Amino acid sequence: MIDVTGADGSRAIGGSPFVLTRKTRPPFILRTTGSPTKTCRNPDRKPTHLGAVLRVDVLPGLGITQGRMAELLGVSRVTLAQLLHEHRALSGDMALRLERLLGTSAESWLNMQQAVDLWEARQDMHRFEGVQ
Secondary structure, rough: OOOOOOOOEEEEEEEOOOOOOOOOOOHHHHHHHHOOOOOOOOOOOOOHHHHHHHHHHHHHHOOOOHHHHHHHOOOOHHHHHHHHHOOOOOHHHHHHHHHHHHHHHHHHHHHHHHHHHHHHOOOOHHHOOOOO
């Protein structure tokens, strides 16, 4: 893999079908639109965990390994692996790291995490029976 930082501060990562720079956005930008209460998604289906998106779409799209992505994010390989394999929830800190590295918004990543968290909470609604 080739990691080049240009004089203008742009960063290019080689070995992928496109060049990722801070000035251009990759083709897998996540966007949220509309009301958060209206969705086309089947409410009985668990939302896709952002770790799956990173593991299945982003890493192969960039042509980099988990270890290299962890290095670029400035986190340990174990921390990234836990997120990629859906054993860890996304923190605000990690969302900002993803925003900076991928050129996506931290909010889009946090919205994905929130959708998973709410879906999981709704699967265990009996916990809220005592709530008036």
